[in-house]
Amino acid sequence: MNGDILIQQPGNSVVTDLGRTRGPRFGLPVNGALDQYSARAANILAGNPDNDPLVEITALDFRMKATEDILIAVTGAPLTLTVGGRPASQWEPVSVRAGETVSIRGIHSGLRAYLAIHGSVEADNLLGSAAPDTVVGFGLQLREGTTLRSRTSVGPVRQPYFDLPLFRLGLERPSMGTDLLVDVTDGPDVAEFGESGDLLFTSEYVVSGRSNHIGLRLGGELPERTSNSEVLSRGVPVGAVEVPSREELLVLHRGRGVTAGYPVLAVVTSTGLDVLAQARPGDKVRFRKTTVAEATAAHRRSRAQLETLRESVNTVFGLLGIGCRPQWQDLPVAACS
Amino acid sequence: MSLSTAAPTEIYESGDSALRVVAISGASEQNWRTVHGLAAWLESCGAEGLHGAVPTYDSVLVEFDPVLVSARQMRAFVKLGLLELSHAGAPANAPREFDVPVVYGGEYGPDLEKVAEYQGIPVDEVVRLHTEKTYTVRCLGAPAGSPMMDGPAFPKPVPRLKDPRLSVPAGAVAVAGRQAVIAPAVAPGGWCVIGQTPLSVLNIRREPLVPYKPGDILRFRQIPAQEFGDFVGLELAPLELPSGLELEPQP
Incomplete structure (x- = not known):
């Protein structure tokens, strides 16, 4: 039994995963879920491997209908989630019965939501990833009428008490809002900016509406290069902070072109990139300097929380019989002979 | 190498x-x-x-x-x-050679005349310098695995466009600074487009997605505009080399 899902209102949504880590060596950006923490959490809450394809919903309302019993989890920016018209919890596994509609409305205080379906969904692969790449024309942008097929079957999950939430796993949710604090480390070219590089830490920046998955453009006081030497094209890391023009600061995100010729003033940390993934136009951003060692430690702490969550989910799902291999008595007779 | x-x-x-x-x-x-x-x-x-x-x-x-x-x-x-x-030492990889037919100028190379004017040389001379050189693919760059190469022997570096184009077609043959490139996919671009190859460079149903690797050799060859259609649908592919022939990459 495959759980089919019919997209009724796509908003701005794609099927993605954690990204094309093999892409950059071939000149393709890594892409993938911009808020990696929320995407991982959604898959873990749905009982999936972290890198399974899931739906990334950006800013606009989204609605889909389950044609089989499915189990979902919605994470990311705060929003109003209803299943079959009833309010349901974000950041928890949610049971959806066949025929019910899942509705995501009013994404606020952040920009992106993640919807994982137990058993994941079928998606094409390019260099080992389902993540869309708009430049080479790859990926699944959802449209009205798109059908997603779950890759494995899911038995119905019964709620023992009507309308009571089935799970309370209590994961720490990332804080979101209009004043964002983003950690950065010194970039490899910080010396080229001289003392003006400190402006990055004393000024407040405003997210421009021309921001996307390739990069965020930020208005504010701009550090200036002291040297004018031509820079050879170099591989630039995701998170690179550059000053390409006199109008805006550019922070490259996961859709960035792999090579560029601008000096890198600073690099946003892994946890900082998740914060920027949720930045809305008009939000205020302050940068805080940290070290690579501290940034690594912070990133590992946040991943450790997700590992704890995975253990809880495995325990609960095991008790409820979700995601278990079929028992011998469930197998068709022919398979046993 | x-x-x-x-x-x-x-x-x-x-x-x-x-x-x-x-x-x-x-x-x-x-x-x-x-x-x-x-x-x-x-x-x-x-x-x-x-x-x-x-x-x-x-x-x-x-x-x-x-x-x-x-x-x-x-x-x-x-x-x-x-x-x-x-x-x-690094593992030795024999470079492969690619022949790239290009229609120069006109709608295929809208910046050809501008480049000639800036360099102070006739259009034909720009084409001659561009087709004369043997190019080593230095690296794969953005967008979509573009072959980044050292540019032709123009008198001066080529300035980038003041207003980058929102869309440059796949196959565009472009120069900027002291570099040369082919665009594998449609993308915005600020380089001067002097021609276009009708061959398709990118194939996302194949791995690797582009046929060349760093160290491989490209040569551009001028074809008349009316022959553009003869190559459409064909893929850029390495030439079969007669055995015993060795190619030296040129800087």
């Missing part, structure tokens, strides 16, 4: 998930061989947590998963690779 001596290098932190390794010898050819040799060594090791290496002209960006390996550990690993390179 063989490598007798690796260039001296500097390693820079580039956030919690990447390192930038820069080769700093005065010889650009040696720098290029060093960073590409290092990238090949890293890729072949398949070290845990290593996502991959992006080599360009004189630098390589090493990307990794900071949960599995720290920047300090990766730095030690890169140093090991550099040591290995200086002893053993």
Whole structure:
């Protein structure tokens, strides 16, 4: 039994995963879920491997209908989630019965939501990833009428008490809002900016509406290069902070072109990139300097929380019989002979 | 590519998930061989947590998963690779050769006349200089695995467009600074487009997605506009070489 899902209102949504880590060596950006923490959490809450394809919903309302019993989890920016018209919890596994509609409305205080379906969904692969790449024309942008097929079957999950939430796993949710604090480390070219590089830490920046998955453009006081030497094209890391023009600061995100010729003033940390993934136009951003060692430690702490969550989910799902291999008595007779 | 001596290098932190390794010898050819040799060594090791290496002209960006390996550990690993390179040399890869038919000027190369004017040479001379050279693919760049190459022997570096185009067609043959490139896919671009090849370069149903690798050799050949259609639908592919013929990459 495959759980089919019919997209009724796509908003701005794609099927993605954690990204094309093999892409950059071939000149393709890594892409993938911009808020990696929320995407991982959604898959873990749905009982999936972290890198399974899931739906990334950006800013606009989204609605889909389950044609089989499915189990979902919605994470990311705060929003109003209803299943079959009833309010349901974000950041928890949610049971959806066949025929019910899942509705995501009013994404606020952040920009992106993640919807994982137990058993994941079928998606094409390019260099080992389902993540869309708009430049080479790859990926699944959802449209009205798109059908997603779950890759494995899911038995119905019964709620023992009507309308009571089935799970309370209590994961720490990332804080979101209009004043964002983003950690950065010194970039490899910080010396080229001289003392003006400190402006990055004393000024407040405003997210421009021309921001996307390739990069965020930020208005504010701009550090200036002291040297004018031509820079050879170099591989630039995701998170690179550059000053390409006199109008805006550019922070490259996961859709960035792999090579560029601008000096890198600073690099946003892994946890900082998740914060920027949720930045809305008009939000205020302050940068805080940290070290690579501290940034690594912070990133590992946040991943450790997700590992704890995975253990809880495995325990609960095991008790409820979700995601278990079929028992011998469930197998068709022919398979046993 | 063989490598007798690796260039001296500097390693820079580039956030919690990447390192930038820069080769700093005065010889650009040696720098290029060093960073590409290092990238090949890293890729072949398949070290845990290593996502991959992006080599360009004189630098390589090493990307990794900071949960599995720290920047300090990766730095030690890169140093090991550099040591290995200086002893053993990079694996030798015979370059393959590609023939690229190009229609120059007109709607196919809207910036050809501008480039000729800026260089102070006739249009024909721009085409002659561009087709005369043998190009070594220096690296795969953005967008979509573009072959980045050292440019033709123009008198001056080519300035980038003041207003970058929102859309440059696939197959566009462009120059900027002292560099030359072919666009594998439709993308915005600020380079001067002097021609277009009718061959398709990118194929996302094949791996690798582009047929050339760093170190391979490209030659441009002028074709008349009326022959453009004859090549449409064909893919850029390496020439079959007569056995015994050896090609030397040119800087």
